[in-house]
Amino acid sequence: MYLFDNFWMHFVVFTAIIIVFVFGMAMGFIYIERRGIGRFQIRQGPNRTGPLGLLQPVADAVKVLLKEDLIPAKGDKFIFWLAPIITFVPVFMIFAVVPFQRGALLADLNIGILYVVAVSSVVSVGVFMAGWSSNNKYALVGAMRDVAQLISYEIPIVLSIVGVVLIAGSLSMVRIVEAQTVPFILLQPLGFLIFFLGSLAEVNRTPFDLVEADSEIVAGYNIEYSGMKFAMFFLAEYCETLALSAIIAIIYLGGWNGPWLPPFLWFLAKVFFVFFLIIWIRSTIPRLRIDQVMAFAWKFLLPMALINLVITGIQVLFWQDVLPWPLIFLNVAIMIVLILLWSRMFKLGGGRVEV
Amino acid sequence: MTLVLSAPEVATKLESHFPDSIVESREESLVVKSESLLDIASFLKAAPEYDFNYLTHITAIDYNSYFEVVYQLTSTVHNNSLVMKVRIDERNNPVMPSMVNLWRGADFQEREIYDLFGIEFEGHPNLKRIFLWEGFPGYPLRKG
Amino acid sequence: MPIKTEPFIINMGPQHPSTHGVFRMRVTLDGEVVTDIEPVIGYLHRGIEKLAEGRTYKQDIPLCDRLDYVCSMTNDLAYCMTVEKLAGVLVPERAEYIRVIMAELQRIVNHLIAVGAFINDLGAFVTPFMYMFREREKIVDLFEMVSGQRLLYNYMRFGGVSHDLPEEFLPALKKFIDKMPGFIEEYDQLLAENEIVLARAKGVGILSRDLALDISASGPVLRASGVDWDIRKADPYSIYDSFAFDIPTGNAGDSYDRYWVRMQEIRQSVRIIKQAIKQVPAGKVCTPVPLRLRPPAGEAYARIESPKGELGFYLVSDNSPKPYRFHIRAPSLINLTALRDMIVGWKLADAIIIFGSIDVTMAEVDR
Numbered sequence: 001m002y003l004f005d006n007f008w009m010h011f012v013v014f015t016a017i018i019i020v021f022v023f024g025m026a027m028g029f030i031y032i033e034r035r036g037i038g039r040f041q042i043r044q045g046p047n048r049t050g051p052l053g054l055l056q057p058v059a060d061a062v063k064v065l066l067k068e069d070l071i072p073a074k075g076d077k078f079i080f081w082l083a084p085i086i087t088f089v090p091v092f093m094i095f096a097v098v099p100f101q102r103g104a105l106l107a108d109l110n111i112g113i114l115y116v117v118a119v120s121s122v123v124s125v126g127v128f129m130a131g132w133s134s135n136n137k138y139a140l141v142g143a144m145r146d147v148a149q150l151i152s153y154e155i156p157i158v159l160s161i162v163g164v165v166l167i168a169g170s171l172s173m174v175r176i177v178e179a180q181t182v183p184f185i186l187l188q189p190l191g192f193l194i195f196f197l198g199s200l201a202e203v204n205r206t207p208f209d210l211v212e213a214d215s216e217i218v219a220g221y222n223i224e225y226s227g228m229k230f231a232m233f234f235l236a237e238y239c240e241t242l243a244l245s246a247i248i249a250i251i252y253l254g255g256w257n258g259p260w261l262p263p264f265l266w267f268l269a270k271v272f273f274v275f276f277l278i279i280w281i282r283s284t285i286p287r288l289r290i291d292q293v294m295a296f297a298w299k300f301l302l303p304m305a306l307i308n309l310v311i312t313g314i315q316v317l318f319w320q321d322v323l324p325w326p327l328i329f330l331n332v333a334i335m336i337v338l339i340l341l342w343s344r345m346f347k348l349g350g351g352r353v354e355v
Numbered sequence: 356m357t358l359v360l361s362a363p364e365v366a367t368k369l370e371s372h373f374p375d376s377i378v379e380s381r382e383e384s385l386v387v388k389s390e391s392l393l394d395i396a397s398f399l400k401a402a403p404e405y406d407f408n409y410l411t412h413i414t415a416i417d418y419n420s421y422f423e424v425v426y427q428l429t430s431t432v433h434n435n436s437l438v439m440k441v442r443i444d445e446r447n448n449p450v451m452p453s454m455v456n457l458w459r460g461a462d463f464q465e466r467e468i469y470d471l472f473g474i475e476f477e478g479h480p481n482l483k484r485i486f487l488w489e490g491f492p493g494y495p496l497r498k499g
Numbered sequence: 500m501p502i503k504t505e506p507f508i509i510n511m512g513p514q515h516p517s518t519h520g521v522f523r524m525r526v527t528l529d530g531e532v533v534t535d536i537e538p539v540i541g542y543l544h545r546g547i548e549k550l551a552e553g554r555t556y557k558q559d560i561p562l563c564d565r566l567d568y569v570c571s572m573t574n575d576l577a578y579c580m581t582v583e584k585l586a587g588v589l590v591p592e593r594a595e596y597i598r599v600i601m602a603e604l605q606r607i608v609n610h611l612i613a614v615g616a617f618i619n620d621l622g623a624f625v626t627p628f629m630y631m632f633r634e635r636e637k638i639v640d641l642f643e644m645v646s647g648q649r650l651l652y653n654y655m656r657f658g659g660v661s662h663d664l665p666e667e668f669l670p671a672l673k674k675f676i677d678k679m680p681g682f683i684e685e686y687d688q689l690l691a692e693n694e695i696v697l698a699r700a701k702g703v704g705i706l707s708r709d710l711a712l713d714i715s716a717s718g719p720v721l722r723a724s725g726v727d728w729d730i731r732k733a734d735p736y737s738i739y740d741s742f743a744f745d746i747p748t749g750n751a752g753d754s755y756d757r758y759w760v761r762m763q764e765i766r767q768s769v770r771i772i773k774q775a776i777k778q779v780p781a782g783k784v785c786t787p788v789p790l791r792l793r794p795p796a797g798e799a800y801a802r803i804e805s806p807k808g809e810l811g812f813y814l815v816s817d818n819s820p821k822p823y824r825f826h827i828r829a830p831s832l833i834n835l836t837a838l839r840d841m842i843v844g845w846k847l848a849d850a851i852i853i854f855g856s857i858d859v860t861m862a863e864v865d866r
Contacts, residue, residue, distance in 0.1 A: 041629040137509055141847075206624060207695060210848065286695045287622030289848045290531060357734035410715050411802075412828040414813055425813070427800065431712065431728050438800075460715030462836050471548075486541035486865055495549055 027057035040283040069227040079133035084232035087126030112173035131221035152297040157198035159305035160191040177255030245274040410458035520861030551825035567863035575655035581801040586794035593782040594659030609806035659785030700755040704853030718808025724752035730804035754856035
C-alpha cells in the first residue's frame with residue numbers, strides 16, 4: 001500500500017522526505033540534547049547563536065566543514081577515507097522501512113525488521129576500520145572495545161524483536177504497527193527493557209559509552225578524525241539514535257496509533273519521548289567498564305531475552321484469543337520477578353588480576 | 356597531643372644498644388652518625404616502647420660546610436614523635452643509606468632530595484630525578 | 500599453546516582530560532589489564548622552595564597560596580602557624596575562631612570538588628560536578644566577602660588574619676550552613692547507593708592498612724584504610740580541642756571508602772562550623788608583627804590537617820628576614836607513593852578512577 005501509485009514518484013518524494021527528515025531531526029536532536037543536558041545540570045545550554053541558541057547546530061555544522069582535514073601519515077589512507085562512509089550509510093538505510101503513517105514509507109518490505117537488524121550490524125565494520133587505519137593506540141583500543149560491545153548486544157536485541165514478531169505474526173513494520181491494538185510495551189515489558197538497553201549499547205550512549213569515554217581514552221576510535229569525516233561519525237551516532245528511537249516507537253509504542261492528532265505527529269511525539277529518555281539517562285548515570293558491559297550482555301540480557309522468548313512463545317501458542325489485560329499483568333509480574341531473582345545471582349565480574 | 360620525645364633521653368637509651376653512634380643530642384633533635392643510621396632506625400621502628408611506624412617527612416638542609424638530612428618519625432600507637440638528623444660533610448659526593456626498606460614513604464622524598472641537593476641514597480630502588488629532567492645541570496637547592 | 504603477546508605501553512600524557520592537572524603515567528597493558536605503571540611528575544615544578552628563600556617571611560604568604568590552589572586558606576594557615584611557632588607570636592582568640600571557620604569551609608570546598616571530579620571520572624558527564632559547584636559558588640562568595648578573592652585568598656597573617664569579618668558574613672554563613680545538610684542528603688541519595696558507582700568503585704584500588712601507614716599516607720586516604728589518625732584530634736592545633744566532632748573511618752581502603760570518608764567529613768565540617776559560629780568572641784583579629792620579621796635562629800615544624808592530608812611546613816631561620824630553608828611536607832606527593840600498588844592488576848578504566856580517588860593536586864606534588 002503506497003501513498004502514490006506511480007512507483008518513481010513515490011520513490012523520489014520519499015527519498016527527499018527521508019533525507020530532509022533525517023538531517024533536520026538530527027540537527028534538532030543535537031540542539032535538544034545540549035539544552036536538555038544543560039537544564040539537567042542547572043545551567044542553560046547554548047543560548048548565544050540565534051534566539052535561544054537555535055542556530056547552534058548550524059554553527060556546529062559550519063565549524064566542522066571549515067576545519068582542516070588531517071590524515072595520519074602512516075595510516076591506511078584508503079580505509080581511513082572509507083570508514084566514515086561505511087559507518088554512516090547503513091544508518092541512513094534503516095530509514096527506508098520506517099513508516100510515518102500507513103503507507104508513508106519508502107519501501108514496505110515484508111522482511112522489514114530483519115532488514116533493519118542486518119543493516120545496522122554493518123556499522124561495527126566501519127568502526128573497526130576507523131580504529132585500525134588511524135595508526136594510533138588509543139584508537140585501536142577504542143575500536144576493539146566498540147566492536148566487542150556492538151556484537152555482544154546484537155543478540156539480546158534480535159531475541160527481543162523475535163518476541164514482538166511472534167505476537168504480530170509478521171516481519172513487516174507496517175503489519176507490526178497494525179497489530180498493536182494494545183501497545184506491545186505492555187505485552188512485552190521485559191522485551192522492551194532489553195531492547196532499550198541493547199540499543200543504548202548499539203549507539204554507544206551512556207552508560208555504555210566507554211568507547212568515547214573522553215575521560216579515559218580520549219574519544220576512542222575517532223581520535224584522529226577531524227573536519228567533515230568527524231562530522232560523519234558524529235552524525236552517524238545521532239542518526240542511529242534517531243533510527244533506534246523510531247524503531248522502538250514502532251515496535252513497542254504503537255507507531256502512528258493514537259486519538260485525535262494526525263498519525264505522523266503521534267509518531268514524532270513517540271520518537272521524541274524515547275529520545276528524551278535517552279538524554280535523561282545520559283545526564284544522570286555514570287558509565288560501566290568494558291568487562292562489566294560484556295558481563296551484563298552475556299550473563300544478564302541474553303538469558304532474560306531467551307526466557308522472554310519462551311514465555312512469549314507459550315502465550316502465543318496457547319492463549320491466542322485471551323483478552324490482553326490478564327496477559328499484561330502476568331507479563332509485568334513475570335518481568336519483575338525475573339529481574340529481582342536474576343540480579344541476586346548476577347555478579348558483575350571483573351576484579352583484580354594477579355600479575 | 357603528640358608528645359615530642361626528649362632527645363637526650365632517647366640518646367641515652369640508644370647509646371646502650373649502639374655505642375658511639377650519637378653525635379649530639381640537643382633538646383629536640385638527635386644527631387646520629389650516618390654509618391649507624393640504618394641500625395638505629397630499625398631499632399626505633401621495631402622496639403615496642405618506641406614503635407615509630409610512620410615516617411612524617413624527610414628533608415635536607417645545606418649549611419655551607421655540611422649537609423644535614425632531617426627525619427621526623429611518628430608513632431601512631433603511642434602518639435610520640437622524634438626528630439633525627441644526620442650530617443654529611445662530603446660536598447662533592449654525599450652518600451647516605453636509604454630508608455625505603457623500613458618506610459616506603461621515603462621513596463619519593465629521597466628522590467626529591469637527590470634531585471634538588473644531589474645527595475645519593477644507597478639502596479634506593481629507583482634513584483632518578485623526580486621533578487627536573489634527566490640531564491639538568493647542577494642541584495638547585497644547594498646554597499651558592 | 501599460549502598465544503604470544505607483547506606488552507603494550509600507553510602514555511596517559513600530561514595533557515589528558517582526566518588526570519587532575521599535569522600528571523603523566525606510562526601504563527603497560529596486557530590486553531585491558533594494567534601490569535605496570537610508572538608515574539612521571541614534575542611538569543608543574545616552579546621551585547617554590549628556592550623562591551621562598553629569596554623573599555621575606557611575609558612575602559612568602561602569597562607563595563603558599565599557590566601550592567595547592569584548591570585549598571589555599573589551609574596552606575596559609577599552616578605556614579602562618581609555623582612562623583608563629585618559630586617567632587613565638589600569640590594569636591588572639593577571635594582570630595583563632597575565624598581561622599577555624601575558614602579552614603573548615605575550605606575543607607568543604609575541597610571535598611566537593613574532589614567528589615565531583617571523582618564521579619566525573621566515572622563518567623556521569625559532569626552532572627554531579629555541576630551540582631557540587633553550585634555549593635562551591637556559595638562558599639566562594641563568602642570568601643570573597645572577607646578577602647576580596649575567589650581562589651587565592653592571601654588571608655592569614657602572622658598573629659591572626661588580615662581583615663575582620665564584615666557584618667554580613669555571619670548571617671550569610673548561618674544561612675548557608677543551615678541549608679548544607681539538605682544538599683549533602685541530596686548527593687547521598689543520588690550517588691551513595693547508585694549501582695554503577697558501587698560496581699565501579701567498591702573493592703577497586705585497595706590500599707591496605709599496613710601499606711597506608713608504611714607509605715606515610717595521611718588525610719582521607721589513610722582514614723579510608725582504617726587508621727584513625729587525624730591531626731585535629733591527635734595533635735590538636737589552634738582551638739580544635741574545644742569542638743566536638745567525629746573522625747569518619749572506612750574499613751576496606753577501596754575507592755568507594757575514600758569517597759564515602761570525604762562525604763562524611765563534609766558533614767563533620769558543617770558540625771564544627773555550627774559550633775564555631777555560636778562561640779565566636781569579639782576582639783582583635785591580629786597581633787601586630789614587624790613587617791620584616793626576624794625570628795630567632797632555630798627551626799620549627801608545624802602541621803595541620805589539610806583537606807588532602809597532613810600539610811606541614813619545616814622552616815629553618817638564621818635570624819635574617821628571609822628563611823634559610825623552607826620545606827613543604829606535601830601530602831599529595833606522599834599519598835602518591837602507593838599508586839603502583841593500587842593500580843597494578845586492575846583495568847585501564849580503573850586506573851583513572853583510582854588516581855582520582857586519591858585526590859591529588861599536582862601543584863602541591865610538584866611545588
